[in-house]
Amino acid sequence: MGPEDQANELPQVLVLGPPPVFPYLESQFPNRFHFLKPWLSNLPLTQFLISYAQSATALLIRGGGTVQLTSAILDCLPSLQLVVTASVGVDHLDLPELRRRGLAIAYAGNVFSEDVADMAIGLLIDVIRKVSAGDRFVRQGLRSTKGDFPLGLKLSSKRIGIVGLGQIGSEVAKRLEGFGCKISYYSRIKKSMAPYSYYSNVYELAANCEVLIICCALTEETHHIINREVMVALGKDGVIVNIGRGAIINEKEMIRCLIEGEIGGAGLDVFENEPRIPEELFHLDNVVLTPHVAVGTYESRMELSKLMVENLETFFSNKSLVSPFVD
Structure with a gap:
């Protein structure tokens, strides 16, 4: 044969x-x-x-x-x-x-649960402590000409909302516990074993948090669930991290909120129309971008x-x- x-x-x-x-x-x-x-x-x-x-x-x-x-x-x-x-x-x-x-x-x-959770924490730390922005600041020789680099924010004790407390969301929460963060979450149903505060809608979650980490699946119900109202509720110092799917966030409204200072920053591993990424994001120092590699180990x-x-x-x-x- x-x-x-x-x-x-x-x-x-x-x-x-x-x-x-x-x-x-x-x-x-x-x-x-x-x-x-x-x-x-x-x-x-x-x-x-x-x-x-x-x-x-x-x-x-x-x-x-x-x-x-x-x-x-x-x-x-x-x-x-x-x-x-x-x-x-x-x-x-x-x-x-x-x-x-x-x-x-x-x-x-x-x-991929542990790898994606690690990436979520990495993106969050990068955004609030301005790691990538600081790297660009140093490489461009600005330290000697512009002086002090802008201050970042601390992660410890932050109020963090997790959108989707499945396997990945639970791994994210586990890591955040080590930083002493106050954790809340939104999901379709309340998790009886979860020791975190539950919100039945994303707007209320955002209004009571400083950071949103998107961990849910993309469905008809979650498409653009993070809209302008949710982002404004999060606040001017608020940060969004997305390691779920790009279309969970209304990307156009997020860009507008970032440019206008309605939210403080974003860490994004996924985008609404991949592999295309809006060029407006390339010029924002308060945004960290990775090419959909949270699973990539x-x-x-x-x-x-x-x-x-x-x-x-x-x-x-x-x-x-x-x-x-x-x-």
Whole structure:
């Protein structure tokens, strides 16, 4: 049996994106699955799927909203039974349509929770202590010409509101406890075991906090949940940190609030129309920007590749998924 025949005998897995872990995953598990890679073809995606992916029973997809899994794509995949996404967020998946078709869904689970929480704290410290701004100040030789650098704010004892107290939000709260911060949170329902103050709406949370850290998923309910009214309630010294999804914040209104001094600063790892980032943000010294890399550590990438393979293997062995997504 030749290599091509062997590949035809392996389970077919369509790859969309591809996820950043895919090169490692492919190199480590070359003889377990036959990966279909449409980005290597000159055919339009739909034509590739119709021509080559009719027998694909599983799909790997990149997260972060850069690739959308739509009903039009699903229509081209009659044998599909499983979708595995390389992310915690699932806003790039048409969940109602996937459920209607009876497809199983696996996601990244808690693989990234600690890394994302670390990034949230890093962004917060950077903004309020002006770390990146101070770095630019020194590199531009301004210390000898402009004198004293503007004072920052202390983190200890800050009143901090967490929007979304899931696994990531809980990890953020755990870290903030070490700084003696007063922690409050907003979520769809009150967490009975959480020792923090609960607010049933984001406006009231913002009005009683100095910092908002966005940790929730992007849904129809959370789209632009951080609007101008919420930002004004946060106040002129208030800081927003977003490690969730960009569209949770009304980005245009946030930029206006930052420019007009309605809020004090922002630390942003995600943006509303990625990979495009509004140029107005580039010129604001009270803003720290990172390129959607809160999940980006070597250790978590290796753990994610292992998790994705485990989900595929359990699926093809008719066993329960390791990290099933449950609404």
